[in-house]
Amino acid sequence: MFVVLAALSLAPRVLTARAEAAAWTAVQTPQHPEPVSHEGGKQGRTGEEEHGSGWLALIAKIVNFSILVFVLVYFLREPVAAHLGSRGTQIRQALVTAADTRAAATRQLAQIEAKLAALPAELEALKVRGAEEIAAEQVRIEQAGQAERQRLLEQARREIETRLRxxxxxxxxxxxxxxxxxxxxxxxxxxxxxxxxxxxxxxxxxxxxxxx
The missing domain is CATH 1.10.287 (Helix Hairpins)
Structure with missing residues (x-):
């Protein structure tokens, strides 16, 4: 599509440049008078006819190309416009999506950096809490051992008293x-x-x- 549009936009300029070059060449061609003779007259008329035929062929090519350009512009204008509009919408959506993605990635990166910054403090807190839990468990085990020892001693004392009685x-x-x-x-x-x-x-x- 973009190649067709570029060709359509450059076609008038190419045709104009070709026409100007042909006109300039015709103007710059020197006209030398030939001796008037029967054969010379025929050759002059033949050259003029060939020169006129060249101009007619060039004009016909220009007209044909102009018609082709007009037909292409007429039939491809709406599809190309629709394609360009759709493509523009897609590009805008892609830009919006990219901006949103970049913003989300920035937020996530900030969160990760904050977590990494807070990680040493969290590890230290976990270490302290673990030490406290270990100490509390040791105290509980010691207390449980003391209670069990007291229970066994009391049971032995009762058995001894019973046996004594x-x-x-x-x-x-x-x-x-x-x-x-x-x-x-x-x-x-x-x-x-x-x-x-x-x-x-x-x-x-x-x-x-x-x-x-």
């Missing part, structure tokens, strides 16, 4: 059995029924105190 009770029961046996033997030998009743009461009282 059971051993004491067994000893008391064994001592009571021995006392009963001794008392029974003594009763059988020396103790009167009244003494026997007092011993039973005393033994009952001791058992009651031991079970408290």
């Amino acid at each position: 059971m051993a004491r009770r067994e000893l008391l029961e064994h001592a009571a059995n021995l006392a009963v046996q001794v008392a029974s033997r003594r009763i059988q030998t020396t103790i009167t029924p009244d003494d026997q009743a007092r011993l039973v009461d005393r033994y009952t009282a001791q058992l009651a105190e031991a079970n408290r």
Whole structure:
């Protein structure tokens, strides 16, 4: 399309330049008088006819070319204008899109630079927070260990106390059995029924105190 437009715009100038060159050549050609003779007259007329035929051919070419240019301009004017308009719209849209893309890229680059600038501070904050969390976890583990140790100690103490109570009770029961046996033997030998009743009461009282 652009080649056709360039050809159409340059065609009138080319034709004008060719016409001016032909006219200038015709003016500059010297006219030498020839001796008048029968054959010379024929040759002069033939030259004039050929010269006139050359001008007619040039004019015919100019007219044909002008008609061709007119036809091309007439039929290609609207398509070329539409194409140029569409192309201009596309170029404007491309420029707008490029400007938007450049602005978006600039904003993204600024954001990335800001993040990179803030990265050392964020890393330092993460390091501090990690150290604090580790220290807190160590304290929690120590506290949990102390609590578990206290729980185990308390459980062992309760078991020991329970075993001591059971051993004491067994000893008391064994001592009571021995006392009963001794008392029974003594009763059988020396103790009167009244003494026997007092011993039973005393033994009952001791058992009651031991079970408290």
